[in-house]
Amino acid sequence: MAQIETGGDSGKGKSHQKKMSIHVDFTPMVDMNMLLITFFMLCTTMIKSQTLQISLPTNEKVEKEQQNKVKQSEAITVILDSDVNAEGVPTKNYLYYYEGMPPVTEEGQIDLALNPMKTEEFLPNEANGAAQGMRKIFQDRNKEVVNRINELKAKWKNKELASTEAANDSVYQARAKEIRNDSTLKRPVVIIKATPNASYESLVTALDEMQINSISRYQIDRISHNDSVMMMAVKGIPYGQEPAEE
Amino acid sequence: MGKVKIKRKSTLIDMTAMSDVTVLLLTFFMLTSTFLQKEPITVITPSSVSEIKVPTANLVTVLVAPKGNVFISLAGDKDSTFSSENMRAELIKNVVAEYNRVYNKNVSLTTAEVNTFAKTNMFGVSLAELKGWLDLSQEQRDAYIDPAKNPEKAGIPIDMNQDLSKPNEFQIWMRAIYNSSNPNIEGAIKRGEGIAIKADKSTTYDKIQVVMDNLQTMKMNKFSLMTALKSEDE
Numbered sequence: 454m455a456q457i458e459t460g461g462d463s464g465k466g467k468s469h470q471k472k473m474s475i476h477v478d479f480t481p482m483v484d485m486n487m488l489l490i491t492f493f494m495l496c497t498t499m500i501k502s503q504t505l506q507i508s509l510p511t512n513e514k515v516e517k518e519q520q521n522k523v524k525q526s527e528a529i530t531v532i533l534d535s536d537v538n539a540e541g542v543p544t545k546n547y548l549y550y551y552e553g554m555p556p557v558t559e560e561g562q563i564d565l566a567l568n569p570m571k572t573e574e575f576l577p578n579e580a581n582g583a584a585q586g587m588r589k590i591f592q593d594r595n596k597e598v599v600n601r602i603n604e605l606k607a608k609w610k611n612k613e614l615a616s617t618e619a620a621n622d623s624v625y626q627a628r629a630k631e632i633r634n635d636s637t638l639k640r641p642v643v644i645i646k647a648t649p650n651a652s653y654e655s656l657v658t659a660l661d662e663m664q665i666n667s668i669s670r671y672q673i674d675r676i677s678h679n680d681s682v683m684m685m686a687v688k689g690i691p692y693g694q695e696p697a698e699e
Numbered sequence: 700m701g702k703v704k705i706k707r708k709s710t711l712i713d714m715t716a717m718s719d720v721t722v723l724l725l726t727f728f729m730l731t732s733t734f735l736q737k738e739p740i741t742v743i744t745p746s747s748v749s750e751i752k753v754p755t756a757n758l759v760t761v762l763v764a765p766k767g768n769v770f771i772s773l774a775g776d777k778d779s780t781f782s783s784e785n786m787r788a789e790l791i792k793n794v795v796a797e798y799n800r801v802y803n804k805n806v807s808l809t810t811a812e813v814n815t816f817a818k819t820n821m822f823g824v825s826l827a828e829l830k831g832w833l834d835l836s837q838e839q840r841d842a843y844i845d846p847a848k849n850p851e852k853a854g855i856p857i858d859m860n861q862d863l864s865k866p867n868e869f870q871i872w873m874r875a876i877y878n879s880s881n882p883n884i885e886g887a888i889k890r891g892e893g894i895a896i897k898a899d900k901s902t903t904y905d906k907i908q909v910v911m912d913n914l915q916t917m918k919m920n921k922f923s924l925m926t927a928l929k930s931e932d933e
Contacts, residue, residue, distance in 0.1 A: 479714030486721035490728060497732035504923035505749045506891050509915050535903070542765070542901050649905035653898050656907070657745040657926055665748060673911075 505660055509673060525553040529594060530644045531587075532680055533651040533659060543652035548573045548587055549687060555679040570683045587659065591666040594641040601632045602667050633669040643671040646680060736772065736820045739844045739853065740764045742899035747926035753895060757887040759876055760925070762821065763898040764846045767906040768854025770823035771872055781881035788817040793875040798826045801865060806830060823854045826868055857909055861916050869913055877919070891921030898925075 531550045535543035551570040573586060592599055608614055609625040632638070645659050656673075663671045733755070742762065756777050762770040775786035791813055795806050806826065808816075812833040816822070823844050824832045832843055844853045857869040866874065877885055887893030894914065898907055914922060 476711070478711075479718040482718050483714050483721055486718065486725055490721060490725050493725070493728035493732055496734055497728065498735050502744060502753045502897075502925045503747060503749045503928050504751050504753050504892075504895055505747050505926050506751065506921070506923045508891060508921040509911065511915070511918065511920060533904070537903065541903060543903060647904040647908075649903060649908070651904040652900065653902040653904060653907055654745040654900035656904060657747055657900070657924060660924070661747040661749070661926075661929075 505657060505664075507660060507673065527640065527642045528553055528644065529590075529641050530555075530646065530680070531590075531659060532676065532684060533645070533647040533655045534684065535648075535650050535652045535655060537650050543650065543654075545574070546652060546655040546658075548590075548655075549684055550590060551683070555677075555683060570687050572687055587662050588666065591641070591643070591662055591668060595666050595668055597638040598632055598635070598640055598667050601638070602629055605629060605632065629667070633667050640670060641668060643668055645671060645673050646676045647673075648676060648681075648684070737841075738762060738772070738821050739768075739770055739823060739841070740846050742897060742902075744897060744925050744927050745900035746929040748929050749926060750928075751923070753923075753925060754887070754892055757881070757884045757893055759873070759884075759888070759894050760821075761894065761896050761910055762823075763896065763902060763906055763910055764854065765899050765902045765906075766846055766850060767909070768823060768846045768850070769857050769869060769910060770821050770844070770854060771869075771876075772821040773876060776881055776883055781883070784817040786879060786881060786884075787819070788813050789879055790872075790875055791816045793879070794826070794871055795829075797871050797875060798868070801871070808833070824852070825856050826871070828852065857913060859909065859912060863916065867913075869910075870917055873914070873917055873919065877917075888919055889921070891923060894919060894922035895925050896922060 529550060529552050531548060534547045534549065536545045536547075538544050549570055549572045573590075605625065605628055609621060612618070612621050614624040614628075615621045633640075643663065645656070647656055660671075660673075662668075740762070742764070756774060758774045760772045760774075762772065764770070773783065773787055773790065775781045775783040779785075791808065795808060798804060799806055804827070806829070808830060812830060815833045819840070821844075832840060835843060842848050846853045855869050855872060856867060858867050860867040860870065863870065877888055879885075884893055896907065896910060914920070
């Protein structure tokens with residue numbers, strides 16, 4: 454490849470054919486290429502970021518009659534909170550949650566005895582194959598949907614839904630969406646709130662759990678006065694004394 | 700006792716094949732690479748199982764630094780009329796005009812300053828100081844908007860303003876981007892793909908909420924959060 458045979462030069466006779474081979478040393482070329490490769494490798498991003506799409510409700514005032522009331526039995530409010538260190542960096546994440554309405558008595562006081570608020574530390578979402586922490590909370594409440602989705606997923610993995618791979622995928626997507634929005638099943642409505650100290654990571658984790666547990670109805674909301682009062686009441690008790698839901 | 704004859708072997712190795720391989724690799728990297736964009740601060744985004752990729756075109760990235768400084772970066776269309784540079788040049792003119800109108804100021808930029816701005820990927824400086832900032836050298840500009848070196852001045856001023864007749868500077872920027880002559884970015888923002896919030900995972904929620912509230916006030920209710928892929932199987 455690097456040899457070029459120079460055939461008969463302008464000589465008159467055939468007799469004086471000089472065979473000359475030219476060797477080009479490619480080592481510097483390789484050196485230079487390697488440097489360029491290194492440069493490109495260091496300057497590129499191979500992994501593209503993912504996004505999590507969310508939509509917030511509008512700010513506009515909605516007429517009372519037009520508001521969608523959530524069934525009390527389906528609602529669960531999750532409040533995210535974190536401990537922060539002296540520099541304001543979150544160190545440990547906590548989760549508070551209650552079902553239904555906040556326990557407000559007729560006098561407008563908060564009475565936790567009416568509707569206990571539970572608290573939990575952020576745990577890794579799975580241990581020994583069983584869900585725990587936030588995932589367990591949501592999975593338990595969305596059991597009917599999760600079970601159906603799992604059945605469907607098993608079929609999808611065995612490619613039983615359709616003959617071709619692409620059709621299999623699209624049938625799976627369509628059916629999964631149907632199940633998630635099936636109003637005959639018991640589905641929770643999750644209201645996610647976060648305190649000013651809560652870490653961004655915990656918010657994304659909570660939103661992520663919605664996807665993992667196939668919860669179709671969730672919303673990010675502002676923390677209310679009642680929520681803060683309840684949290685203060687709960688915080689009066691040191692964590693750990695009252696064993697959170699196992 | 701004959702002497703052992705040492706055969707002299709040439710140590711020259713033919714590097715041609717090696718060169719071929721490296722050139723191929725080089726071509727691959729050159730074609731597939733997208734360059735890392737320079738950002739005032741490096742953040743580690745939280746991870747999620749979401750598999751929706753960040754779009755490369757028509758995207759506004761709002762970077763929230765851990766201390767709450769806000770930066771904006773604008774990526775235009777693939778089409779050359781609305782390339783990132785053209786869009787930024789148009790944007791800066793509209794923003795300055797709007798700022799002068801709302802706050803009764805008299806800022807005017809030279810063509811050189813507009814061109815400098817068009818080449819800047821991510822910006823975050825108050826409009827009052829924008830002109831001075833664009834006159835600095837590249838290094839000084841980077842240092843000026845680095846939250847670690849200049850925590851007071853870095854970032855676009857933002858507050859909880861809800862009155863859109865007197866928008867704050869963040870709202871001026873976002874509205875100017877939305878109303879730009881490129882129709883695709885408006886569509887992307889409406890679909891919820893046009894705005895991405897990027898923040899470090901240890902940022903506290905109050906800093907993010909300020910940005911979210913501002914977007915909500917401007918009726919840009921749909922947006923996305925940038926995350927990294929979670930390695931864990933669901």
